[in-house]
Amino acid sequence: MTQHPPEAHPQRPVLCVRGACKRFGSVVALDDVSIEVNRGEILALLGDNGAGKSTLIKCISGVHRLDAGDVVIDGAANVLRSPADARSAGIETVYQDLALFDNLTPAQNFFAGREIAGPRWLPRAMRFLNKREMDEQTRALIRSLNVSLPHLDGVVALMSGGQRQAIAVARSAVFARKVVILDEPTAALGLRESRRVLDLIGVLRDRGNAIILITHNMEHVTELADRAAVLRQGRKVGELVPTRDNKQQLVSMIVGA
């Protein structure tokens, strides 16, 4: 199998997973997987169902803990015990199920778990919400990302699939400082809505984030991704720079043919 090794980047990768192993009972979900991403780069994470993509990103976003291996962020090995740990390390995740609160407004969703509140001398949970500031920042963000959300004070339950996806992606933009992980962000969307979300991913990259993108859409991979890593049965089977010409090669790596 011919592989194009990724070009050596002069900069240090912002996220580096080394020798990741994870098993659930007797099932080996990840077997010695290593990936790395640089700032301003989009890494597509490919693989068939059950290949270990979701397990890998759950380990990076703190939902699962690795049995062996390291998650190295900006050169320092981190132990991510919880999603809160990952978020405070600068890693934001857009989950496949969006993890939105239907009963809250977009602004309340953006700042869930990260509320702007004061005064500082109170314990965090007892602080008073600074609603105006959160609304203000939400409006500014929506404007800068060029997302069209007509009902900023309505609850998310009343919004369309594309709008909800945009809210989930935009939420990651509020706090992402280093890495944004997106798990099949366009899977449930129509053409026009997919386009908007892809543009949004481009904006997140241009802001200097490293992006890990899980998708089954090869068009999106060749269009957006700087590199593609392929997992199969918990192992990394290859990595290459996706182009129009090697799409077939990627697909055969994914299915193992």
Place this chain on the structure above:
Amino acid sequence: MTGMDEPLEREVAEPRAGAVANSERIAVAVGLKMLGAGAVLILLGLVLALSFLSPYFLSSRNLGNILAQTAVICVVAMGQHLVILTKGIDLSVGSNLALASVLGALSFHAGASTLTVIAVMVAAGAAVGAINGLFYVYGRLPHPFIITLATLSIAKGVALQLADGRAIPGMPPAIRSLGQEAFAGLPGSVFVVAGVAGLMFVVTQSTVWGRWMYAVGGRADAAVRMGIPVSAVLVSTYVISGTCAGVGAVLLAGRTDAGSPLFGNLLELDTIAAVIIGGASFLGGRGHIGHALIGAIMIGVIRNALNLLNVGVFYQLIVIGVVIVVAVEADVLRNHLESRMRVLRAETGP
């Protein structure tokens, strides 16, 4: 000519289809607004109808009665509301209140001061609530129904055992006057209700903790991934519900000048009904303190009205049961309308 007609027709036809969808959208929006304000409208209608049906209904004495009788339901329903907000249920509030009142009466007879008696009742309520919350969350129980059903039984049993199955008369004068006397024309218990309501309103609407309660009630697994301390939030709602039962014990013990293991019978039903009737969602994540208060007052008004109209006591249970079904159906209808609204918005654009 014909070449001109076609595009013209299409231009006319499209806005017409849009107009149909738009008018349905408006209808759905109006329906949602009505459901949102439903409880208040029904309460107003009820009060209006009763003021015609009975000359006594609007008398200040009767209104004072309603408030005094409803105060306990109001306070306990506000605690119940927080539990329901996080998709839970607290069946133990009635027994919890009974146990708290018995412990209060016993401590009074053992020579405790007024403040200590109050503290004993409130702390006892909070303790039972803490047991509920801790077992539910850390005992990994599938649903709070189970643990609160257990503590319903246990607290009742302990209260009956401690009081030897009878009411224990006697409460400190200050607690008595809080439950029985009027201040500035209003029953003392009304001020307690207002105080608790004010505090709860600020906590749920203005603090980070309150926002977390709504997030946990909306979607607990998402709340975990957003780094919200879900376990602590859940336990806190049961502690607050128990504390409210303790405050309810103070009010009821004051009104009756006794602590009794028989207090709080079916209070879990009244408070759950109040929250649902008031318009909070049984599915979690929706509603505010006002809903619990409106629901509790509505239950008080219905009871009072049936009394004034000489309808038998047994009918009261039936009527309240029917009202609960109506309220839950309204909740279901609201969810249906909301998903319809989502579809319409997706079709016609924002």
